[in-house]
Amino acid sequence: MSVTAPRGFRAAGVAAGLKSTGARDVALVVNDGPTHDSASVFTSNRCQANPVLWSREVVRDGTVRAVVLNSGGANCYTGPEGFQTTHATAERVAEHLGIGAIDVVVCSTGLIGLQNDRADLLAGVDAAHAALAADGGPDAAAAIMTTDSVSKQVVVEGAGWSIGGMAKGAGMLAPQLATMLVVLTTDAVVPAADLDTALRAATRVSFDRLDSDGCMSTNDTVTVLASGASGITPPLEDFTEALTQACTDLAVQLLQDAEGADHEIAITVLNAASEDDAVEVGRSIARSNLFKAAVFGKDPNWGRVLASIGTTSAAFDPADLDVAMNGVWVCRRSTPDEDPAGVDLSGREVTVTVDLKAGDERATVWTNDLTHAYVHENSAYSS
Amino acid sequence: MSVTAPRGFRAAGVAAGLKSTGARDVALVVNDGPTHDSASVFTSNRCQANPVLWSREVVRDGTVRAVVLNSGGANCYTGPEGFQTTHATAERVAEHLGIGAIDVVVCSTGLIGLQNDRADLLAGVDAAHAALAADGGPDAAAAIMTTDSVSKQVVVEGAGWSIGGMAKGAGMLAPQLATMLVVLTTDAVVPAADLDTALRAATRVSFDRLDSDGCMSTNDTVTVLASGASGITPPLEDFTEALTQACTDLAVQLLQDAEGADHEIAITVLNAASEDDAVEVGRSIARSNLFKAAVFGKDPNWGRVLASIGTTSAAFDPADLDVAMNGVWVCRRSTPDEDPAGVDLSGREVTVTVDLKAGDERATVWTNDLTHAYVHENSAYSS
Numbered sequence: 001m002s003v004t005a006p007r008g009f010r011a012a013g014v015a016a017g018l019k020s021t022g023a024r025d026v027a028l029v030v031n032d033g034p035t036h037d038s039a040s041v042f043t044s045n046r047c048q049a050n051p052v053l054w055s056r057e058v059v060r061d062g063t064v065r066a067v068v069l070n071s072g073g074a075n076c077y078t079g080p081e082g083f084q085t086t087h088a089t090a091e092r093v094a095e096h097l098g099i100g101a102i103d104v105v106v107c108s109t110g111l112i113g114l115q116n117d118r119a120d121l122l123a124g125v126d127a128a129h130a131a132l133a134a135d136g137g138p139d140a141a142a143a144i145m146t147t148d149s150v151s152k153q154v155v156v157e158g159a160g161w162s163i164g165g166m167a168k169g170a171g172m173l174a175p176q177l178a179t180m181l182v183v184l185t186t187d188a189v190v191p192a193a194d195l196d197t198a199l200r201a202a203t204r205v206s207f208d209r210l211d212s213d214g215c216m217s218t219n220d221t222v223t224v225l226a227s228g229a230s231g232i233t234p235p236l237e238d239f240t241e242a243l244t245q246a247c248t249d250l251a252v253q254l255l256q257d258a259e260g261a262d263h264e265i266a267i268t269v270l271n272a273a274s275e276d277d278a279v280e281v282g283r284s285i286a287r288s289n290l291f292k293a294a295v296f297g298k299d300p301n302w303g304r305v306l307a308s309i310g311t312t313s314a315a316f317d318p319a320d321l322d323v324a325m326n327g328v329w330v331c332r333r334s335t336p337d338e339d340p341a342g343v344d345l346s347g348r349e350v351t352v353t354v355d356l357k358a359g360d361e362r363a364t365v366w367t368n369d370l371t372h373a374y375v376h377e378n379s380a381y382s383s
Numbered sequence: 384m385s386v387t388a389p390r391g392f393r394a395a396g397v398a399a400g401l402k403s404t405g406a407r408d409v410a411l412v413v414n415d416g417p418t419h420d421s422a423s424v425f426t427s428n429r430c431q432a433n434p435v436l437w438s439r440e441v442v443r444d445g446t447v448r449a450v451v452l453n454s455g456g457a458n459c460y461t462g463p464e465g466f467q468t469t470h471a472t473a474e475r476v477a478e479h480l481g482i483g484a485i486d487v488v489v490c491s492t493g494l495i496g497l498q499n500d501r502a503d504l505l506a507g508v509d510a511a512h513a514a515l516a517a518d519g520g521p522d523a524a525a526a527i528m529t530t531d532s533v534s535k536q537v538v539v540e541g542a543g544w545s546i547g548g549m550a551k552g553a554g555m556l557a558p559q560l561a562t563m564l565v566v567l568t569t570d571a572v573v574p575a576a577d578l579d580t581a582l583r584a585a586t587r588v589s590f591d592r593l594d595s596d597g598c599m600s601t602n603d604t605v606t607v608l609a610s611g612a613s614g615i616t617p618p619l620e621d622f623t624e625a626l627t628q629a630c631t632d633l634a635v636q637l638l639q640d641a642e643g644a645d646h647e648i649a650i651t652v653l654n655a656a657s658e659d660d661a662v663e664v665g666r667s668i669a670r671s672n673l674f675k676a677a678v679f680g681k682d683p684n685w686g687r688v689l690a691s692i693g694t695t696s697a698a699f700d701p702a703d704l705d706v707a708m709n710g711v712w713v714c715r716r717s718t719p720d721e722d723p724a725g726v727d728l729s730g731r732e733v734t735v736t737v738d739l740k741a742g743d744e745r746a747t748v749w750t751n752d753l754t755h756a757y758v759h760e761n762s763a764y765s766s
Contacts, residue, residue, distance in 0.1 A: 047693025047701045047717075077689055079718035112686025113719050216694050218686075289672070289753075290761050297762025303495025303601075306460055310430025311599050318430045334430075335462035336496050370672075370762075372755050378673050379680025379753075 002137025002153035005164035006187035008032050008227025011136035013143030016124025018072025018116060024143035026124030027069040029183050030097065030132060035228030038064035039196035040105065041203055043220035049076030050083045051106040052219060054090065058105050059223070062192025065099045067183050067223055068125060069107040069144050071168070073116040076108075076218045085118045092122050096129040107181045107221045109146055109168060141166035144181055147377060152253040156246045161188035161230040163242050167250040180207065180217070180254060184224040184246060189233040198240040199224050206247035209279065209365045210255055211286040222247075255366050260373025263295050265350045266366055273359035277314035281354060282365030284308045292370035295350055300343035302330045305352060315358040322355035385520025385536035388547035389570035391415050391610025394519035396526030399507025401455025401499060407526035409507030410452040412566050413480065413515060418611030421447035422578035423488065424586055426603035432459030433466040434489040435602060437473065441488050442606070445575025448482045450566050450606055451508060452490040452527050454551070456499040459491075459601045468501045475505050479512040490564045490604045492529055492551060524549035527564055530760060535636040539629045544571035544613040546625050550633040563590065563600070563637060567607040567629060572616040581623040582607050589630035592662065592748045593638055594669040605630075638749050643756025646678050646728070649749055650735045656742035660697035664737060665748030667691045675753035678733055683726035685713045688735060698741040705738035 004011050011029045018025040031038075040059040042052050058064060068089055075082045090104040108116065131139070141151040145168050152167040169180030190198070203222060224243070234242075255264050267285050272278035285291060288308040294301035302323045309321065323331040325343045330336070350369075368374075387394050394412045401408040414421075423442040425435050441447060451472055458465045473487040491499070514522070524534040528551050535550040552563030573581070586605060607626070617625075638647050650668050655661035668674060671691040677684035685706045692704060706714040708726045713719070733752075751757075 045690060045693035046695075047689045047704075074686070077686060077714065077717050077719070079716070112684075112689065113714065216690065218690050218693060289757075293758050293761035296758065299762065301495075303457070303460060306430045306495065307428060307599065307601050310428040310601060312429075321430075331460065331496065333462070334460050336460070336498075370758055372758050374672075375676050375679065375753055375755050375758055378676035379682065 002141050002166045003029050003164045003183050003185045004134055004137035005155040006162045006185045006227065008187050008229030009185050010132040010134055011140040012128040012131035012133060013136065013139030014124055014127040014131055016127065017120045018070055024139060025070055025072045026121065026128050027140035027143035028093065028125065028128035028132060029067045029140055031065055031225045031227050033227055035189060035226055036063045036065050037190055037192040037195055037226040038062060038223060039192060039199045040221060040223040041199060043217055045216045045218050047218050049074050049108060049219040050078060050086045051075055051108045052221060053083065054086045055105045055221060058102055063103055064105050064223065064225055065103040066093050066097060067105040067107065068093050069181055070116065070121060070124065071109050071144050071146050073110040073114050074108050074112050074219050075116055076112040078113065078115050082115060085116055085121065088118060089121055089125060092125045105223050109144065109181055109219055112218060137164060137166065144168040147259055149257055152250055154246045154249045156242045158188060158234055158238065158242050160232045161186060161234060163246045165246045165250055167254060169254045180220055182222040182250060184243065186224065186226050187228065187230040188226060188239060189228040189231065190226045190239055194236050195224055195226055198236065198243045201240050202244040202247040205244060206251040209363065210251045211283055211365060211367050255368065258368040259377045260371045261368035262371050263348055263350050263369040264366065265295060265352060265368060266364055267352045268362065268364045269354045269356060270362050271359055272356045272361045273315040275361045275363055278361050278363035279365060280312045281309055281314050281356065282363055284312050285352060286365050286367035289370055292367065295345060296369040296371045298345040300325045300330060300340040300345060302340065305354065309354065314356065316356040320357055324353040326351055385524050385549050386412050386547045386566050386568045387517055387520035388538040389545045389568045389610065391570050391612030392568050393515040393517055394523040395511040395514035395516060396519065396522030397507055397510040397514055399510065400503045401453055407522060408453055408455045409504065409511050410523035410526035411476065411511035411515060412450045412523055412568070414448055414608045414610050416610055418572060418609055419446050419448050420573055420575040420578055420609040421445060421606060422575060422582045423604060423606040424582060426600055428599045428601050430601050432457050432491060432602040433461060433469045434458055434491045435604060436466065437469045438488045438604060441485055446486055447488050447606065447608055448486040449476050449480060450488040450490065451476050452564055453499065453504060453507065454492050454527050454529050456493040456497050457491050457495050457602050458499055459495040461496065461498050465498060468499055468504065471501060472504055472508060475508045488606050492527065492564055492602055495601060520547060520549065527551040530642055532640055535633055537629050537632045539625045541571060541617055541621065541625050543615045544569060544617060546629045548629045548633055550637060552637045563603055565605040565633060567626065569607065569609050570611065570613040571609060571622060572611040572614065573609045573622055577619050578607055578609055581619065581626045584623050585627040585630040588627060589634040592746065593634045594666055594748060594750050638751065641751040642760045643754045644751035645754050646731055646733050646752040647749065648678060648733045648735060648751060649747055651745065651747045652737045652739060653745050654742055655739045655744045656698035658744045658746055661744050661746035662748060663695045664692055664697045664739065665746055667695050668735060669748050669750035672753055675750065678728060679752040679754045681728040683708045683713060683723040683728060685723065688737065689714065692737065697739065699739040703740055707736040709734055
């Protein structure tokens with residue numbers, strides 16, 4: 001399962017004492033080849049953690065042989081000492097595998113501004129290497145969890161090849177990217193340049209459209225590794241479609257496990273002049289605390305939807321907007337239409353549909369409601 | 384007091400049945416002259432309520448003789464019928480005063496997408512006109528409250544002239560403008576063009592820097608009326624300074640009464656390359672739900688401050704940022720410095736100071752923490 005479903009991969013997840021709970025906190029994913037093609041995308045936050053600074057260099061040549069990940073500390077804003085910890089982690093993995101450290105991606109997650117204990121982390125790498133197994137995916141997925149309540153894994157089958165994936169993330173989920181670490185694996189033969197094309201296409205419509213709380217992390221990393229062990233080179237279109245399916249599945253799992261959320265909200269913007277317009281409008285609604293609190297209160301407050309649309313630069317006529325919630329068109333031509341009392345918000349899934357009447361493009365952005373539990377979890381996280 | 388402190392003004396606030404509680408909900412402020420100069424600023428939201436659409440035309444020539452305001456319904460996205468209600472309201476005021484409706488600003492606040500009862504509203508105008516008094520300011524200030532727990536009033540004394548003001552607003556407070564209605568009065572002689580200059584200078588550093596919840600209203604209006612009744616023409620610089628003082632005082636009152644807030648947070652950005660950069664950085668921190676929830680939890684989580692700074696386009700070196708909370712420099716050169724345990728967040732007032740080390744400009748942005756009470760109030764507002 002998970003990242004070890006495709007052939008050519010081993011993985012492990014062990015407890016190294018970085019988490020005070022004693023839970024698994026170091027994961028290792030190794031690509032045994034024969035190919036070692038890879039592609040990655042990172043957070044667009046300008047404040048980036050040490051593992052991101054390191055891994056950006058690692059992925060530059062399209063070759064990655066292993067990914068080592070830890071929870072229990074983000075290693076962000078920890079200065080030169082923190083960077084040395086990241087470097088030492090990659091070196092230790094490389095020593096065990098007989099490869100170069102420059103082919104080892106490092107990912108960390110947890111609190112910012114906290115040094116990880118380097119000795120504990122390196123001992124964790126030793127233990128993870130010793131535990132590497134062809135069915136180690138689930139352990140690895142468990143080891144990267146922070147406030148996640150469940151681990152996130154996916155497998156998508158192709159024609160004689162497959163894609164596996166794991167993800168972590170529950171808060172600080174916002175576009176470009178959500179706060180998350182994602183490792184995807186495939187035994188298809190896919191050259192690094194094609195992997196890059198496919199990954200960017202897949203993340204653009206999945207992780208990049210997830211906006212749980214508008215907060216963007218310093219540590220986000222998505223890496224895809226191709227082992228080529230199936231010997232099959234799928235058409236790029238097929239591979240991209242399967243990778244998009246895997247990323248969307250993981251994105252929805254992240255959404256469903258978002259900290260303290262009561263509702264998953266899918267905001268679809270129709271008939272926009274451009275896809276960018278559709279995404280901008282969807283995102284502005286997804287970031288309205290007032291709207292998100294209303295959904296928590298099961299209140300179909302479409303006025304807050306219109307107020308959010310009005311803050312964007314998208315093309316539309318303010319006097320001719322239609323809005324539906326769960327299929328009930330509560331607003332047409334910017335005036336009240338069907339009775340909001342007909343909108344049933346008792347279930348977890350909520351759809352908001354906005355018709356901009358300005359073109360032919362569309363996009364869906366996902367978010368959660370704003371709840372007491374969100375405030376509770378995020379006011380108590382580090383204390 | 385309030386808008387009736389300067390000479391030349393009468394005001395009233397009455398109950399017209401628009402609020403189900405029976406509280407005052409219609410306010411009227413009349414400028415008896417001899418001058419009727421005015422200036423206004425409105426929400427920059429592209430979705431604008433009917434009173435805003437009307438009042439934008441009213442203020443165009445710099446002459447305003449009265450402002451009529453109602454709570455109990457925003458008259459936004461209520462279509463042509465709603466616009467006619469606004470127009471009828473202005474006409475009724477004009478009839479009573481023997482003036483033209485085109486000199487009457489109309490402001491409404493409350494739920495979006497709800498028709499106000501026109502008969503109730505017009506009867507309220509009749510009652511408000513009958514109740515007009517030279518000491519009616521406090522009643523008017525009470526009549527514009529919605530979720531406000533207290534009315535907001537201010538008086539600033541000049542040399543033989545004064546400025547009075549009232550404001551409402553407790554949620555949907557975000558820049559350009561906060562959700563609020565503000566009426567300012569003065570008995571100074573100030574031509575409309577100078578009033579406009581002074582008002583824009585004053586709001587730029589007061590209401591525009593208040594960002595309680597990142598949500599921008601459809602109804603915001605700030606209007607200043609000059610009666611000239613003192614006969615004194617102050618230097619524009621003096622008047623602007625006094626008007627800025629009045630607006631800042633009202634902005635802080637709005638901040639202190641923000642829905643459900645436990646803390647007032649002043650974010651000061653130092654040594655920015657431009658004032659715009661300083662405001663952008665301050666606003667990005669003010670909009671971080673994670674940071675605001677941490678303050679509610681009395682957790683000096685400076686990592687969330689850095690993560691917010693990183694989402695901006697301001698000039699800075701990500702490896703050389705300093706951050707203080709309540710005067711304790713918890714982060715210097717982007718690494719941990721003084722012990723966060725020394726940051727006492729038990730009081731209501733919190734300061735965050737960011738040193739960008741990129742220039743000489745600075746700005747302060749105000750916000751609140753994100754609390755259980757905020758979620759509660761905004762999930763239950765319309766139900």
